[in-house]
Amino acid sequence: MSPKSFSLKVSAFCLVFVLSFSQMTAAARPLFEFPFQQDDAKIKKLPRVNYVRSRTIDVKNVSIDLRFDWDKEQAFGATTVTLAPFKDLDKFYLDAAAMNISAVSLASGAALKFNYDAKKEDDNLEIILDRTYKRGEDIAVKVEYRTSYVNKADAETAIGSFGRGLRFIKPTAENPNKPRQIWSQGETEFNRYWFPSYDSPNDFRTSELRATVEKPFTVVSNGKLLEVKENADNTRTFYWKMDTPYTNYLTSIVVGEYAEVKQDYEGIPIVNYGYVNETKEVAATVKNLPDMLKFFSEKTGVKYPYPKYSQTFVEDFGGGMENISATTMIEEMIHDEREMLDEDSDSLQAHELAHQWFGDYVTTRDWGQIWLNESFATYFDGLYHEYKKGHEDFLFNNVRSNQQGYFSAWNQGNRRPIVTKYYPNKDAMFDQYAYPRGAAVLHMLRKHLGEENWWRSINHYLKSNANQPVSTEDFRIAVEETTGESMDWFFDQWLFKMGHPIFEVTQNYDDAKKQLTLSVKQTQKIDATNEFPQVEFFQSWIDVEIDNKIEKVWLKPQAENVYTFASAAKPLIVSFDNEGTLIKELKFNKSTDELVFQFQNDKDVLGRLWAMEELAKQSAATTTAATDKTKIINALTNAINKETSWRLRRQIITDMPTGENPQSQIDGMFGDNAPAPKFSAELTSALTAAAKDQNPNVRAAAIAMLARTKDAQFANLYSAALGDQSYSVIDAASAALALTKDGRAYDQLAKLVNTPSWKNRLTIAGLRALSVLGDKRALDTGLKFAIDKTQTSNVRSTALGIVASSGKGDPRAFPLIFEGYKKALENNEYQSIFNGLVSLVRLANPRGQEAFDLAKAKFKAQPQLIGYVTMFEGQFKKAIGNKK
Ligand SMILES: [Zn+2]
16 A cells, blocks of 8 residues: 555645745655654563464455445345355354354355454454364355445554445534545454455455445446446445455455546556546556556566556545545646646556555465555656656656655654564554665665566566465565575665664775776674664675766675775775665765765765765854865755756755745744845846756745745746746745735735635645745635535645634634644544644644643554654644743
8 A cells, every 4th residue: 555644755845835835845854853762771562573474274255245324334144255265164254353143154055153243353244154164175165244344544553544344424513524435444454334244354355245326426446347337326336356366465355436437458447536627637657557557567577457447536635545446646746737737646546456466366375564555655656757757867766765765764763674574553563664664675676686587586486476375575576586696685785674774984095006996895784683684794786876887796794894996096086885775874975066066076976966965964063164165065056957857856945055944944934023034146047047957846946945035026937927837836936925914915915815726736735835925914814714514634734824814813813723633633634634733833822832732642543643743732732931
């Protein structure tokens, strides 16, 4: 699956959106770091051990028949499980959670005795057979039941917003425009909440699903749609069948009112079930999907293995879920053409599609090896990105960000090997190790093997384990059988042990010998307080780049490796680990001149990025000479419009040293009192030019940077940018215009609020900017949108920002904002939660403290979110203090 909260980019984006009034520009960089305080004295005990579950039965098929009670949010089910015992038995067990079971019978109709223990975790439905059945003999048992678990977002699981089992979506007093839908969530072991079966991943079986629903609802499920039967009572019964065996948690159902957007890949139908009034946008969003099926089919050498592929878009989903041949997706991923100028949903679609091979065709045998699903889907999404957007963009967007994702977990003290039996609970495994760190390891493996052996190994792994549960050893053996090379060391070092190398590299050029010497020290230390296995010294091939030529060297697993290279003159660029393949920390001291040269001339975009980051550090250091600081600023400024990678151009802008301290940047986001930085004429002119960059994300970043000056001389530039096609440029320009307090701002922003657009993007941009502007005239607009229940919660919570800034002293303001905030908290609406906190800072009513206390209690297990809440709380306390 692809939970929203696990995608760093998405969650960082969501928060940064709030913080900086929608600069998507800053999405790539963590705005604040919350350093991990290591408690050295305490030994961190291993979490509990989890072994693969034993089975007494082999399930062959489940056949599910459902009707629904929308009012009670229950399903009436009759599920027939066909199975064979592993040994002679006269009773067996199924997993069935929170059910009211009315009858159990044989296929003949003969009733069977049963015992149901709703409190037990596994094996809680005991079925007493009519006689002893032999090992291997087929038994078909029908269970009739009513579900009783009401699936709400579940704060107890890390994948909270998916909840467990069947979710009923209905219009409510708060959201009268919600469509009616039912969707299921099976991963990890939650399908037991809507049908009884063996509900752990180490068993494969086929499935059938019949569901009867009122017209005009459609039922989407796995495999092939064999029949839609019209019934006399204005209902229809949909009959889906999946003939290829697969694991239990991938069975799914979606009920909703849909229009189909159909595609095709070599005769395999692709169906996108979108909202009836969104077919144009659905078609635009999914336009690359057939190309993705082609890419994964051809690259893996295993043609898409199921009779159809569908994507169904639903409300309130946690992200995407790779249900077999029938992915379920969050509805917010649908974009119109304009939104796709800034961002598309190809990454999420490629991730879930890649799972059809990695996760569905082969499935992790147990949750301790979930990387076999998630790291592969994450890396293969990256491989599609590389094919579509080029190698350089892939390095920046995937290789680097996967490593960053891992380091964010590591730096917060979340440390474990990728593969382990020691974990507190199943859901806890869906973390930065399962997704980005494993993807970063797959990238190292691909580099180690080379393209041909990598793809041959992938093909062999899939073919030799087709339609079966797998373990990490199966993958290692597939690579070894393909290449002949022992991969024990690689798997041991990167997957079964935790940690990464910390390198200290020094270079020395000998003029007489015409020789470059590179000393490479590994300075990482075993953490004696952590019981997980760790690597003392790493081994690997490493690409050393010398003046844009690559030298391959072997790093031996020892404290120091020394390499010499013949070179007619002192090299201008020496880059350790070209293209940033290794998961590592690197200390490699260079002079300002060396770094500036590398920043301007390295062919490797990650080399240029590394040099830029080193230059930024030098620029911030008090020990750096003033002349060097000037050189650095000049080099960075000049690169804003010269750098070829748009991602790096954006990063140069957002990371530009401006002399502001971070606190005043935070204060600046709340508008009023913070001093604005002054930019040099050169920087101003570079940013003004970049505001016309061909890439909208760069344009938005440039405008957001200029906005920090609050200088009215740019008001015309911002006004013009309100006419840009890109929503992110308009987001940035509207906020920028508000910060200038230019006399024309109010009218222009009010107009933006009333301009119709996809998902109210322009309305939201206008409302957000009006809350920055703080013009009294905006209060009525704010109130109007804030209490209009036909508006989305994002629009309403944004409008509350105006009530906060323009409605100080108005008795309606606090209760409105606080109630809206509490609803958002209840419903896990992150954007609205953080919009609410920002509003409460602005309003500076002391009663707002309760909101921060509630947020801290809710996010207690999520240190990064707590960090943001605490930061806002500090801002809130300051605001109250100012008022007194
Ligand atoms: Zn996934």
